[in-house]
Amino acid sequence: MLFIDRLIERIIETKNPSVIGLDTSIGFVPPRIRDACEQELSRAGAGAHLRAAVDAEAIYRFNREIIDAISGIVPAVKPQMAFYELYGQYGAEAFVKTANYARHRGLIVIADAKRGDIGSTAEAYADAFLGPGVKGVEGSEGGEGGESGGLYCCDAMTVNPYLGIDGVKPFIDNCRKYKKGIFVLVKTSNPSSGDFQDLELASGGKVYELIADRVAQWGQGEGLLGAYGYSSICAVVGATYPAQAKELRARAKRVFFLVPGYGAQGGGAEGAAAAFDSAGLGAIVNASRSVLCAWSHERWGGKYAHDDFAAAAEAEALRMKSEINHAINATD
Amino acid sequence: MLFIDRLIERIIETKNPSVIGLDTSIGFVPPRIRDACEQELSRAGAGAHLRAAVDAEAIYRFNREIIDAISGIVPAVKPQMAFYELYGQYGAEAFVKTANYARHRGLIVIADAKRGDIGSTAEAYADAFLGPGVKGVEGSEGGEGGESGGLYCCDAMTVNPYLGIDGVKPFIDNCRKYKKGIFVLVKTSNPSSGDFQDLELASGGKVYELIADRVAQWGQGEGLLGAYGYSSICAVVGATYPAQAKELRARAKRVFFLVPGYGAQGGGAEGAAAAFDSAGLGAIVNASRSVLCAWSHERWGGKYAHDDFAAAAEAEALRMKSEINHAINATD
Numbered sequence: 056m057l058f059i060d061r062l063i064e065r066i067i068e069t070k071n072p073s074v075i076g077l078d079t080s081i082g083f084v085p086p087r088i089r090d091a092c093e094q095e096l097s098r099a100g101a102g103a104h105l106r107a108a109v110d111a112e113a114i115y116r117f118n119r120e121i122i123d124a125i126s127g128i129v130p131a132v133k134p135q136m137a138f139y140e141l142y143g144q145y146g147a148e149a150f151v152k153t154a155n156y157a158r159h160r161g162l163i164v165i166a167d168a169k170r171g172d173i174g175s176t177a178e179a180y181a182d183a184f185l186g187p188g189v190k191g192v193e194g195s196e197g198g199e200g201g202e203s204g205g206l207y208c209c210d211a212m213t214v215n216p217y218l219g220i221d222g223v224k225p226f227i228d229n230c231r232k233y234k235k236g237i238f239v240l241v242k243t244s245n246p247s248s249g250d251f252q253d254l255e256l257a258s259g260g261k262v263y264e265l266i267a268d269r270v271a272q273w274g275q276g277e278g279l280l281g282a283y284g285y286s287s288i289c290a291v292v293g294a295t296y297p298a299q300a301k302e303l304r305a306r307a308k309r310v311f312f313l314v315p316g317y318g319a320q321g322g323g324a325e326g327a328a329a330a331f332d333s334a335g336l337g338a339i340v341n342a343s344r345s346v347l348c349a350w351s352h353e354r355w356g357g358k359y360a361h362d363d364f365a366a367a368a369e370a371e372a373l374r375m376k377s378e379i380n381h382a383i384n385a386t387d
Numbered sequence: 388m389l390f391i392d393r394l395i396e397r398i399i400e401t402k403n404p405s406v407i408g409l410d411t412s413i414g415f416v417p418p419r420i421r422d423a424c425e426q427e428l429s430r431a432g433a434g435a436h437l438r439a440a441v442d443a444e445a446i447y448r449f450n451r452e453i454i455d456a457i458s459g460i461v462p463a464v465k466p467q468m469a470f471y472e473l474y475g476q477y478g479a480e481a482f483v484k485t486a487n488y489a490r491h492r493g494l495i496v497i498a499d500a501k502r503g504d505i506g507s508t509a510e511a512y513a514d515a516f517l518g519p520g521v522k523g524v525e526g527s528e529g530g531e532g533g534e535s536g537g538l539y540c541c542d543a544m545t546v547n548p549y550l551g552i553d554g555v556k557p558f559i560d561n562c563r564k565y566k567k568g569i570f571v572l573v574k575t576s577n578p579s580s581g582d583f584q585d586l587e588l589a590s591g592g593k594v595y596e597l598i599a600d601r602v603a604q605w606g607q608g609e610g611l612l613g614a615y616g617y618s619s620i621c622a623v624v625g626a627t628y629p630a631q632a633k634e635l636r637a638r639a640k641r642v643f644f645l646v647p648g649y650g651a652q653g654g655g656a657e658g659a660a661a662a663f664d665s666a667g668l669g670a671i672v673n674a675s676r677s678v679l680c681a682w683s684h685e686r687w688g689g690k691y692a693h694d695d696f697a698a699a700a701e702a703e704a705l706r707m708k709s710e711i712n713h714a715i716n717a718t719d
């Protein structure tokens with residue numbers, strides 16, 4: 056089944072168009088988990104390598120508790136590579152273990168890597184994250200081509216389009232070949248996303264609108280366009296720019312949106328709702344810190360201790376689901 | 388000393404404004420090296436993990452021979468992250484070992500990672516690659532802040548600007564704080580780089596020109612602008628677009644250029660020469676495959692066997708040095 060159909064079916068099953076970002080900073084992890092890792096690993100070495108190994112393992116164990124708490128609630132998780140790269144090879148292993156554990160628990164895994172490069176380099180990134188799956192790796196698809204996939208193997212990833220179509224094509228090729236997906240950066244959620252994305256073009260329209268049109272073009276055709284009318288070539292459109300999200304929803308009808316910026320970044324459910332179509336489909340909303348650190352949010356009035364982070368994440372994931380569904384229905 | 392001054396001094400010392408890209412594909416590695424790794428590691432495990440471990444270690448050993456051959460000739464190397472990510476945690480370790488070995492041999496290391504993200508995520512990438520150095524890691528700078536740096540710790544890295552200034556600022560902050568450098572993508576060397584970079588703006592000029600102006604602005608000020616008049620906030624400008632390189636050289640006088648596209652991508656020395664100033668400074672030209680795979684190039688008429696790849700790389704690095712210096716002098 057195509058990536059986009061798997062994603063939409065899981066969204067329909069869970070009645071939840073949201074995804075939890077695993078942007079796990081070591082500061083989010085309660086001391087009990089990190090201390091246990093330190094005790095277990097202290098024989099493994101010393102210095103910077105030991106610290107990196109301990110922090111990375113602690114992050115993986117934190118993620119595992121989060122995944123256990125939310126796997127029945129959300130269709131997908133989105134680990135953010137930057138927080139794993141901070142720990143070199145130990146972080147890489149924590150990423151691999153997190154992605155495999157999440158897939159093993161039935162979650163779709165979107166690698167938030169924002170990669171973009173050219174020629175054989177873009178091919179290497181595409182094979183690293185969107186390969187066919189690796190035989191003998193738990194949670195991986197295996198299959199015919201299973202010998203050549205990278206260990207990071209995920210269901211989808213984010214891609215930066217600044218290098219043009221030959222920077223994106225290798226990712227699209229792997230989407231078609233291995234039934235994977237990409238989310239191309241179109242209009243990002245950060246305050247200065249307009250610096251370059253909002254530039255007015257001499258030919259009319261803005262840079263991000265032209266990129267949205269290209270993404271729509273790239274997503275046409277066999278092996279990409281799914282049963283629900285959406286393509287596996289998707290876009291990132293921030294919840295913090297609802298007017299632009301609404302305009303893009305009308306403009307690129309077959310492009311599915313990943314919507315960051317909800318929660319800690321200040322985007323409201325109403326902003327996110329602008330990214331959905333009239334049938335309540337067409338987008339998935341991401342929240343990261345607001346779920347991972349829900350235990351400390353004033354909303355819960357001190358109900359949760361740091362050690363209860365997973366229970367708090369579950370409560371927040373349910374609250375978010377309800378809030379987003381409510382906002383989508385109110386928009387219809 | 389600022390990154391840009393260290394780089395320029397090494398260029399002056401070696402009389403060589405070129406950098407070797409370590410875009411090492413496993414296909415470049417002679418069977419003797421891979422076989423030795425396979426024999427040594429066969430007790431380590433099985434399946435996909437063993438294959439990844441063997442390939443990654445073979446790539447590191449190949450890189451080590453290349454580094455030994457070229458370290459007296461070139462000022463810098465530029466490992467390309469994509470080729471390491473393909474092997475998950477094993478590739479990450481090969482990257483760390485390659486970067487440390489190169490620094491240990493006196494080379495400046497530019498991580499070609501093309502990262503770009505927002506807020507705390509961009510900070511994590513900046514700390515991963517442009518941290519203060521890690522105590523106890525060979526070739527690393529250590530120093531005061533030495534506890535918090537990532538294991539990937541390099542001298543500089545490439546950065547994608549599509550997310551706007553708050554996607555670049557955390558990298559600039561680390562450049563100032565830890566005397567590191569960045570190369571922001573402005574006009575890339577690939578055939579379709581014009582898809583978005585060459586778009587004409589309603590306000591006049593093109594997208595890449597406006598980005599070049601921003602890079603020039605970002606590079607002003609204390610802690611960034613060096614003794615030779617260039618800034619540690621640098622730009623990527625492809626050798627395959629000599630007219631644009633010439634125009635950008637005149638436009639952004641304090642922005643140092645990393646020039647990819649020479650060699651295997653088809654950019655000539657004359658194209659690269661357009662990126663230099665009248666004093667013969669202001670740029671560094673990258674070649675990857677044409678050096679790593681020099682043994683197989685028709686230029687050497689079968690003189691080198693695959694096992695002689697390092698000797699061939701040395702000969703090609705010297706030939707490239709001479710060709711580029713000749714082209715720069717011809718332009719003056």
